[in-house]
Amino acid sequence: MRKFSLTDNSSENVLDRGSRNWLLHARYVRGEHSLCLDLADELLKQNDNKHRYAQYIKGSVLADAGRIQEALEKFHSCLRLQPQDPEPLKQVAKCLFRQGRFQLALEAYLEADKITKHPDADIYCALAECSWNLGDILHGVEWARSAVQAGGGERAGALLARLLLASNNINGALAAYDEALASHACGAETLAAAGALRLRAGDPRRAFQLLGAALAQQPSQHTAALALAAMMLQHKDLDAALARLKTALAAHPTCVASHVNLGLALLAKKKFVAALTCLQRAVWAAPLSSRASHDLGLALLICRRNTSAFCRLATAAALEPSQPYTVLLIAIALERLEDNRCDAAYVRSAKLAPDDPLIRLNLAGRHARAGRLEKAFEEATVTADLLQRAEKPDAHLASSLASLMAILKDAGEDLSQPASKSVETPLPAIEDSIITKNEMAPDEV
Structure with missing residues (x-):
């Protein structure tokens, strides 16, 4: 629950005799939303709908329940009673962001930043996220840097790293993650993201340390388990990779990458039926994924099911026509089917690569x-x-x-x-x- 400022001369001051704001707050943070709403309605009735804290808490409860438009009305009521309080305005912006109205959310956060007396890292992080969703990566990076300078902690550092990565500044993203890890006790999600980026940058030793730390904090961390499995597959440690992939699937059963990598690992162990089952599940989960169709076509080709392989590979080529290895596999399938079009496919793959x-x-x-x-x-x-x-x-x-x-x-x-x-x-x-x-x-x- 965020702080909520009240003026000293307000009749709702938490120190006033008989105030029940503390009870309202306690019920909200304990998750007793039904009792919280009853108390808020009672306070609003007693104060002719001018009890700001009751309006604020009621809006928070409605927002948590997904009733965003009703929550917006309550926060606007708070603003009408005290226009210079930034907290209800921040909640208005948050609701707009959840509705996907990123431009309006950005404008609301900017207005909240104007009336805030001190730098607010939460506002800067939100502004960075709004800019990112609007496609303005450069301004997003600037806001994220401001959030880091304002003491935004792990959230600001991880957000800055993701924005730098989105702008193809891998070195900057690595530096941002390193700074966040050195300055704060980061959670499993940040450790997993930093480890995956280290693996992508070609530093497997540091990546292994970060991914292991992420799994030590949260054994079911999906990203870390998937990245570690990829490292183990590269080193031909199939049994350990299978264990990690099963962990990743237990945490995220619909993950296409987990199904694909599990299928390829089983294929390497010559467990063809299980491999085809995993790869088929990946295609069912993501029918528009060229990677999933390509890998299923490869497995079918290895199993000498040439006609089925050609159908899957043709789907992959239709989704991504410039992938040379998909065209090469199509050529192999056509040659096995004694189709003269295989020559054109071989030449096409050579032209692509x-x-x-x-x-x-x-x-x-x-x-x-x-x-x-x-x-x-x-x-x-x-x-x-x-x-x-x-x-x-x-x-x-x-x-x-x-x-x-x-x-x-x-x-x-x-x-x-x-x-x-x-x-x-x-x-x-x-x-x-x-x-x-x-x-x-x-x-x-």
Whole structure:
């Protein structure tokens, strides 16, 4: 319950003999809203509807119950009785914000800021949120900085970090989170957000510390559990990732990202039926998510359900046409279905990502399987150049490329000396090479 100022000469002063404002306040903070409303009505009846604190408390109760318009009327009654009190005006602005009337809420908060005698961090935070919802990120950052300077605590620091992140200032957002964490005892939500941003910025050690602290405070913290699961999946720790994802789903059963990551983790453990079930749930929860459709199509393709995979991948491509890996998977599905349109799909994926060695290698393999050995050799040479320019060449791709070059040699293609130098033989091979001499099967992302 926020403070409510009363003038010294008011007949409602809490120190006046017989005042029951303390009882009104106590019933409100204890959640005894029914008794609170009865007492407020009684006080209003006794004072000819001029009891400001009763109007204020009644408006607060109505706002908590979701009856925003009725609450606005009560707060306006408070303002008519005492126009220079900022607290009812702040509540008016809060109600307008909850109704989605952000411009009016911004104007109300600005008016409250004018009549407030001291800097109010709550007003500055609210102004930053209004500016953010109106699309004015720069002014939102300025208001958030003012809130931090006014002593807004964790709320102001976290809000500033989110606004800086929304303006693509990742370093500034990291600094804001660090300052908030160093100055205040932050809650699990702020720790989880800071950890997720650290993970995004490429600092896994610090991210792990923050995410662990968030889960220590709140074991069911959804964001922290999901981010930790992503880290564990990157390190191939599937069992620990599954445990974290189950925690995330228990806290947020409809989270699409949790269902998708759980499905991919189960797919990596070769539990195909459970993986398909999780990915299908993700698609049901978010039918317009291209990521969910893409991952379900990938799982169906791995399970050799090519027609179903093509349908899901076509949906993903319709939602996000510029995603090259989705187009590549469509090409693989079409090739398995012996559809000649697969060539156009392979070429389309290469145009979308001309510098991706995986896509160029798949295109080379398609040319080889179709008997276009000269084009296959050209694409293989391009792939070798891309792998050489990479800082850390992918051993899987290098092994597949070496197998393809060997097949082309056995097929009688005349390989020039520069081409033979483009493939480094020391690169390790993998046991389950995608392209073998007996069967040149298309690669899978």
